[in-house]
Amino acid sequence: MATAAPERTVKAGWWESFYQGLTYRGYEGHWAWIFHRVTGLGVLLFLTLHIVDIFLLTLGPGVFNSLLALYKAPAARILDVFLLFGVLFHAVNGLRIVIIDFWPHATRAHKAIFWAEVAVFLIVFVPSALVLLAPLFGWGGGAQS
Amino acid sequence: MKAHFKIKRFNPEKDREPHWEEYELEVEPTERVLDALQTIKWEQDGTLTLRRSCAHGICGSDAMVINGKNRLACKTLIKDLGSHITVEPLRGLPVIKDLIIDFTDFFAKYRSIKPYFINDEPPPDVERRQSPRQRARFDDTTKCILCGICTTACPVFWADSRYLGPAAIVQAHRFLFDSRDQGAEERLPVLSAHGGVWKCRTVFNCTDACPQGIDVTGAIAEVKKLLLFRKL
Numbered sequence: 001m002a003t004a005a006p007e008r009t010v011k012a013g014w015w016e017s018f019y020q021g022l023t024y025r026g027y028e029g030h031w032a033w034i035f036h037r038v039t040g041l042g043v044l045l046f047l048t049l050h051i052v053d054i055f056l057l058t059l060g061p062g063v064f065n066s067l068l069a070l071y072k073a074p075a076a077r078i079l080d081v082f083l084l085f086g087v088l089f090h091a092v093n094g095l096r097i098v099i100i101d102f103w104p105h106a107t108r109a110h111k112a113i114f115w116a117e118v119a120v121f122l123i124v125f126v127p128s129a130l131v132l133l134a135p136l137f138g139w140g141g142g143a144q145s
Numbered sequence: 146m147k148a149h150f151k152i153k154r155f156n157p158e159k160d161r162e163p164h165w166e167e168y169e170l171e172v173e174p175t176e177r178v179l180d181a182l183q184t185i186k187w188e189q190d191g192t193l194t195l196r197r198s199c200a201h202g203i204c205g206s207d208a209m210v211i212n213g214k215n216r217l218a219c220k221t222l223i224k225d226l227g228s229h230i231t232v233e234p235l236r237g238l239p240v241i242k243d244l245i246i247d248f249t250d251f252f253a254k255y256r257s258i259k260p261y262f263i264n265d266e267p268p269p270d271v272e273r274r275q276s277p278r279q280r281a282r283f284d285d286t287t288k289c290i291l292c293g294i295c296t297t298a299c300p301v302f303w304a305d306s307r308y309l310g311p312a313a314i315v316q317a318h319r320f321l322f323d324s325r326d327q328g329a330e331e332r333l334p335v336l337s338a339h340g341g342v343w344k345c346r347t348v349f350n351c352t353d354a355c356p357q358g359i360d361v362t363g364a365i366a367e368v369k370k371l372l373l374f375r376k377l
């Protein structure tokens with residue numbers, strides 16, 4: 001026998017479910033997913049700006065060179081570290097997802113795989129970030145002039 | 146010990162929105178959250194509304210959000226949580242009253258993957274035989290108690306009500322990988338359609354929360370792979 005539908009129910013709206021999503025106590029996979037989406041969208045935003053900045057080449061060397069001067073500013077190095085973080089995390093985490101998609105048994109060790117990913121990420125990220133930031137600390141000449 | 150409970154309440158006859166209410170009570174650390182909720186209902190506030198049936202982790206009716214994570218109240222010991230405990234109804238489905246949510250949509254999705262044995266061949270004189278290996282192939286997904294914890298822990302399900310959700314896919318897995326079943330052609334179109342397995346983003350909230358310890362994300366990944374490499 002079919003039961004009658006309840007008279008009145010409440011369901012979370014868009015904002016509330018967004019808030020609920022952030023307050024759900026997720027673990028490794030939950031945070032990896034949130035970071036993957038944020039970095040994916042962040043890199044997409046960068047790529048959009050980047051296509052515009054490379055397009056400025058068509059306006060002649062003057063415009064483009066002043067743009068490069070902007071990229072050489074110390075603040076840009078800090079933004080570079082964010083970009084490095086985004087691209088690198090997205091790439092390494094993307095590979096983790098590909099492994100799980102093609103080898104479902106890997107899900108049994110999903111936490112270990114996540115922490116291995118974090119290790120790989122840090123091994124590449126920390127030295128690269130130091131190279132990027134070196135000129136800010138007055139170390140060496142930086143990777144390039 | 147003294148326990149402090151914060152419970153999200155909603156009375157459809159009086160409230161427009163859910164609100165929090167707080168309760169203090171004496172509990173044994175070895176008691177379960179379900180015991181404390183019943184003590185509150187019996188001794189402090191008889192209007193507190195929740196579902197429970199077996200009280201031993203097998204009927205799947207008392208799934209709720211306890212300290213931010215989906216759990217069965219009857220399988221969660223107070224000593225594992227500490228003295229401050231928050232209880233909310235499951236997310237992603239409508240709340241009927243207090244901790245009771247409307248599972249209509251959940252079971253409609255469950256039925257859509259045809260969760261029953263399909264085989265048109267006449268039954269043999271003896272049982273339909275299966276090797277231990279063939280039986281082991283889908284053993285994990287036979288343990289599901291349909292509590293809805295996985296589906297309502299999934300961010301994709303919260304955001305997109307068209308998604309079948311992990312529980313329905315786990316049930317599909319149980320039949321798809323059963324060597325005696327022949328219903329794949331009827332189930333796979335549903336699983337590869339818009340709200341099907343490709344919505345899964347491998348977040349693992351389902352696997353982390355399943356009270357039966359089922360490798361939910363692994364089962365979904367196996368169904369994805371089946372769809373991907375199936376002969377057309």
Ligand code: HEM
Nearest residue numbers: 036037040041043044047090091094095097098345346347
């Ligand atoms: C190193 C190369 C890359 C790899 C290995 C990679 C890998 C992946 C994978 C496997 C997914 C699917 C995630 C899932 O199923 O949960 C994904 C999603 C995504 N990627 Fe990438 N990706 C790369 C580069 C990029 C770039 C350059 C951008 C931006 C321009 C980007 C933006 C996105 C976005 C927006 C998503 C959707 C995120 C989501 O659904 O949560 N990716 N990526």
Ligand code: HEM
Nearest residue numbers: 043044046047050051052053054055057071080083084087
């Ligand atoms: C700060 C780091 C980066 C620098 C200094 C840089 C520099 C450049 C330069 C100089 C070009 C022009 C090359 C040419 O036309 O000969 C270029 C093109 C391009 N870069 Fe980058 N890039 C960076 C990061 C990235 C990232 C992270 C992505 C991917 C998400 C990317 C994607 C591209 C693409 C798609 C083009 C071709 C764009 C076009 O032709 O409009 N770049 N980049």
Ligand code: SF4
Nearest residue numbers: 289290292293295355
């Ligand atoms: S797979 Fe686990 S969490 Fe999901 S409905 Fe079945 S028993 Fe509950």
Ligand code: FES
Nearest residue numbers: 200202204205219
């Ligand atoms: S009351 Fe049956 S599973 Fe908890």
